[in-house]
C-alpha cells in the first residue's frame with residue numbers, strides 16, 4: 001500500500017474545502033430566507049423562493065464557471081470597424097454574455113417593471129453577488145434605476161418606447177441602461193457639471209461635453225445630466241436626458257476616449273466619453289437632478305449595499321469552510337481561538353449588513369410605490385431617505401473589512417487569484433465604497449437631510465423601536481448608548497463646524513445601533529428561534545466592536561462562549577483540544 005504524502009493530504013483537504021461550499025445558495029442561507037418569510041407571504045413568497053432556489057443553483061453551476069472564464073479577459077474597445085466606420089464597440093468574452101443571459105432570464109431586471117418588487121430583486125442580486133458577478137450587477141442596477149426614472153417621469157412617449165426593451169427577460173433583446181453624471185471637475189460636486197444640452201427645435205436636444213466615469217459603456221441607453229442653455233448654475237439647472245447609443249444604426253454623436261484601467265469590477269467596461277451633438281430625449285428639464293437622485297442614485301445605493309452583503313456572505317462561506325478543512329499544528333485551524341474570533345467578526349458584520357439592507361429593501365418598496373402615486377406611510381418614505389444613504393456608507397465600509405478578514409483566514413492562499421474569488425471581491429468592494437457616493441458625501445447628505453427635513457426625531461424613534469427590551473442586556477445597553485448619541489448628533493446638526501468633523505462617526509454609531517436592534521428583534525421573531533442565539537450573540541459582538549467605549553473583551557470570562565455562539569451551527573466542525581498555537585515567526 002502506498003503511503004499518502006503530506007502534500008497529497010493537504011491537497012485533498014483543499015479539494016474537500018471546495019466541495020464543502022454550498023451548491024444550493026438559497027437553501028444554504030436560512031438567515032436570508034427567514035428575512036424574506038418575515039416580510040412576504042402567500043404566492044408572492046412562494047414564487048420568490050422557488051425562483052431564488054433555482055437561480056441560486058444556477059449561479060453555482062452555470063454562472064461561476066463563466067465568471068472564472070471571462071474574469072481573465074478585460075473588455076476591449078474597438079472604436080472603428082473594418083471599413084473605417086466609427087462603431088465604439090466594446091468586445092467582451094462570450095462567457096460574459098452567457099452569464100448575463102442567466103441573470104436577465106431569472107428576472108433580476110424584469111422585476112423592476114412594476115413598482116414594489118424589491119425583495120425579488122434584492123434576493124437575486126444578493127445571490128448573484130455571492131459569485132462576485134459585478135460585471136452584470138452594475139448594468140442591472142443602472143437598468144433598474146432607468147426603468148424607475150421612466151416609470152416616474154412625465155416623458156410618457158419615451159417611456160412607452162423604451163420600457164418594454166428595458167424590462168424584458170431576454171438578454172439578447174434587452175436594452176441595458178447606464179447613468180453618466182460624473183465629469184472630470186467633480187463627481188461629488190455634481191453642480192459643477194458643464195455638459196451642455198441644446199434644444200434642437202423638434203422636442204429633442206443635442207448633448208455636448210465630456211463624461212469622466214461612464215460604467216456600462218456598452219449600454220443601449222445612457223441617462224445623462226446636462227445643462228440646458230440659460231439654465232441656472234449648480235444642480236438646480238441640470239436637466240435629465242436619455243441618449244440612445246445608436247440612431248438609425250449609427251453611433252449617436254459620441255466617442256469613447258478609452259476604457260478605464262480599474263482596480264475592481266473589471267469585467268464591466270467603464271469609459272471616458274466625449275459627446276458632440278448626441279441626440280437626446282428630455283426626461284426632466286426642471287428637477288433633473290432630483291429625479292436622478294431619487295430614482296437612479298437611491299436605487300444604486302440600495303443595490304450597491306445588496307451586492308456588498310452578497311460579497312460578505314461569500315467571504316464568510318469561503319473562510320468558514322476553509323477553516324474547517326485547513327490544518328495547522330495538528331488541528332483544523334477553526335480550532336484556534338483567534339481564527340474563531342475573525343470568523344465571528346465576519347459573520348456578525350454580514351448578518352448586520354443583511355438585516356439593515358433587508359430593512360432598507362422593505363422601505364425601497366414603499367418609496368417606489370410612493371413615487372408612482374400609491375398611498376403609503378410618509379414616515380416610511382422619510383426613513384428610507386435616511387437609511388438609503390446611511391446604510392450604504394456603513395455596509396460598503398464593512399464589506400471591505402470582511403473580505404480582508406477572509407483573506408487573512410485563508411493565509412497566503414487568500415492572496416492568490418486562482419485559489420478563491422476573495423482577491424477579486426476585495427478589489428470590487430473597494431470600488432463599491434467609492435461609487436454612488438463616497439462615505440463623506442453620504443454622511444454630509446444625511447446631515448443636510450436631517451436638518452432641512454427635520455428627520456432626526458423620526459430616525460431616533462425608528463431605531464428605538466427595534467430596541468424594545470427582549471430580556472437581553474445588549475438591547476438595554478444599546479438603548480442607553482442611543483440616548484447618549486442623541487445629544488452628540490444634535491450638536492453636529494446645530495454646530496456646522498463641529499458636525500462637519502464629527503457627524504460621520506456619530507452617524508455610523510447610529511446605524512450600528514440600528515443593526516444591533518434589528519438583529520435582536522429578529523432573534524425574537526418566531527421563525528428565527530433556532531438561530532436566535534446566533535443573532536443575539538452577533539448583536540452583542542457588533543455593539544462591543546463599534547459602539548461600546550467601555551467594552552473590555554479581555555475581562556469578559558464568557559467571551560469565548562460568545563464567539564462560539566455567533567458561529568452557532570456553522571462551528572460544528574470545531575474539533576480540537578488546546579495545543580501550542582504559536583505559529584512560525
Ligand SMILES: Cc1cc2nc3c(=O)[nH]c(=O)nc-3n(C[C@H](O)[C@H](O)[C@H](O)COP(=O)(O)OP(=O)(O)OC[C@H]3O[C@@H](n4cnc5c(N)ncnc54)[C@H](O)[C@@H]3O)c2cc1C
Pocket residue numbers: 179180181182185186187188189213214215216262265270431434435436437438439440441444
Ligand atoms: C469604477 C468606477 C465606476 C464609476 N462609474 C460611474 C458611472 O457610471 N457614472 C457616474 O456618473 N459616475 C461613476 N463613477 C464615479 C463616482 O460616482 C465618483 O468617483 C464619486 O461620485 C466620487 O466623485 P469623485 O471621484 O470626483 O471624487 P471627489 O468628489 O473629488 O471626492 C474626493 C474625496 O473628497 C471627499 N469629498 C468631496 N466632497 C466632500 C464634502 N463636501 N465633504 C467631505 N468630503 C468631501 C470625497 O468623499 C472623497 O473622499 C465611477 C467611479 C468608479 C471608481
